[in-house]
Amino acid sequence: MRNEAEVPMSDTPFTIPVADRLKRLPPYLFGRINKLKYQKRVAGIDVIDLGMGNPTDAPDPMITEKMIEALADPKNHRYSVANGIANLRKEIAARYMRRYGVHLNPDDEAIACLGSKEGFSHMCLALMGPGDTAIVPAPTFPIHTYSVMLASGNVIQLDVREPEKFLENVAYTCEHLFPKPKLVIVNFPHNPSGTCIEQDFYVELVRLAKKYKFMVISDFAYADIAFDGYKSPSFLATPGALDVGVELTTMSKGFSMAGWRIGFCCGNREMVRALATIKGYYDYGIFQAIQIAAIVAMRHCEEAVDSIAKEYEGRRDVLVEGLNRNGWDVIKPRAGMFVWAKIPEPWAQMGSIDFSMKLLDEAGVAVSPGRGFGDEGEGFLRLALVENPQRLRQAVRAIARCLRPEAAAAAG
Ligand SMILES: Cc1ncc(COP(=O)(O)O)c(C=O)c1O
Structure with missing residues (x-):
């Protein structure tokens, strides 16, 4: 028998002791669906993927041409600045003035981020800590909840699908909770429910x-994509907003630049400074060629943004009208990139995860189960408008065939 000292080091079991904050994260709910999607793809089976809000359209050619030009300049390959170059910050300030009449000082009220998600999560890290509480929207875009939890804060989720009630519940929570919430996160047009508000x-x-002395973070990721003449209001256009909060915007959606990772955090200068402090330690800024191309995008490509929004509007009509012709009861969203669909009877009892698995397995259509956005999302599916109208019609037909084979002819 070997004594302990003789056990070779390579045989000693060792578990990586990850930080407790990682243990606060829930199991990944999309795991089964993603595995099945992958298996189908490997088997060469066509999947119409409406699962993720990942734009499939190319950015305006003027943006990519500027990017190529900027790539050829050696000085753009150095580290850039963590806050974003001055001309980029000026450009986002100019865009806020043009679109919303909001005056921002580009020096200290605007900062560029590696996508709005990075800005959002690091802002939570800058503001929240043990014992702090944030109110977050429910159903919830996961990062809204988990950025707060990763920053060791507590979360109270309030349903946003009736915005007036949400405000009443915010007031009620502030009256009754001690210590009071420190932060309220809002996201309109809302992902996943598509809920919109007015100023x-x-x-x-x-x-x-x-x-009640709380700060506000407005996630305005879907600012650029609105339908039927609706214009999503900016939180920052509200008198007094710059005293209490910031707003995150992105070039991922309206400019179809999701992979470029560029977004902005604008508003209250102390909150912007807090984010800048964190970013100063964590990163060296966005690749400069991307920043230069982004300036050109905002300066010259607003028409492309409008035509991208029109494209999503057309897709929305095809998908919602097609599902409704087949017995679904889906409301057309006024903005955003998603259709939030109530699961029709008798399928609702199945639960959104199993129902999504059925659609993927039998119809070849991938969607996000509402349960992936928290308990409030159960009974719903989120379908991203990232395929063209022809593919969406194909998706509607396949879903109809899978659920009610006899009625599939009505799918159109
Ligand atoms: C509500 C919301 N916020 C933020 C993001 C992240 O966007 P970005 O690409 O700017 O990080 C998304 C992306 O899907 C989103 O839906």
């Missing part, structure tokens, strides 16, 4: 923020 929502939110 008066923010007027009340700013009033509550000042009364």
Whole structure:
């Protein structure tokens, strides 16, 4: 028998002792669906993928041409600056003025981020800590909840699908919780539910923020994609908003530049400074050629943004009208990249995860189960408008055939 000292080091079991904060994260709910999607693809089976809001359209050629030109310049290959180059910050300030009449000082009220998700999560890290509580939207885009949890904060989820009730619940929570919430996160147009608001929502939110002394982060990722003449209001366009909060915007959606990783955090200068402090330690800024191309995009490509929004509007009509012709009861969203669809009877009892598995397995259509966005999402599916109208019609037909073979002819 060997004594302990003789056990070779390579035989000693060793478990990586990850930080407790990682243990606060839930099991990954999309695992089964992603595995099946992968198996189908490997087997050469066509999957119509409406699972993720990952734009498939190319950016305007003027943007890619500028990128190629900037790539050829050796000085753009050095580290850039963590906050974004001055001309880029000026350009986002100019865009806010043009679109929303908001005056921002590009020196200290705007910062560029490696996509809005990076800005959002690091802002939570800059603001939240043990004992702090944030109110987050439910159903929830996962990063809204988990950025707070990764920053060791506590989360209270409030349903946003009735925005007035959400505001009443924010006030109620602030009256009854001690210590009071430190931060309220909002996201309109909302992912996943597609809920939209008008400017008066923010007027009340700013009033509550000042009364109860909480900060606000507005995730305005779908600012550029609105339909039927609706214009999504900016939180920052509300009087007093710059006293209490910031807003995150992105070039991922409206400019179809998701892989480029470029977004912005604008608003309250102390909050912007807090994010800049974190970023100063964590990164050296976005690749400079991307920043230069982004300036050109914002300066010259607004028409392309409008035509991308029109394209999503057409896809929305095809998908919603097609599903409704087949007995679904889906409301057309006024903005965003998603259709939030109530699972029709008798399938609702199945639960959104199993129902999504059925659609993937039997119809070859991948969607996101509502349960992936928390308990409030159960009973719903989120379908991303990332395929062209022809593929969406094909998806509607395949879903109809899978659920009610006899009625498939009505799919159109
Ligand atoms: C609500 C919301 N916020 C933020 C993001 C992240 O966008 P970005 O590509 O700018 O990081 C997304 C992306 O899907 C989103 O849906």
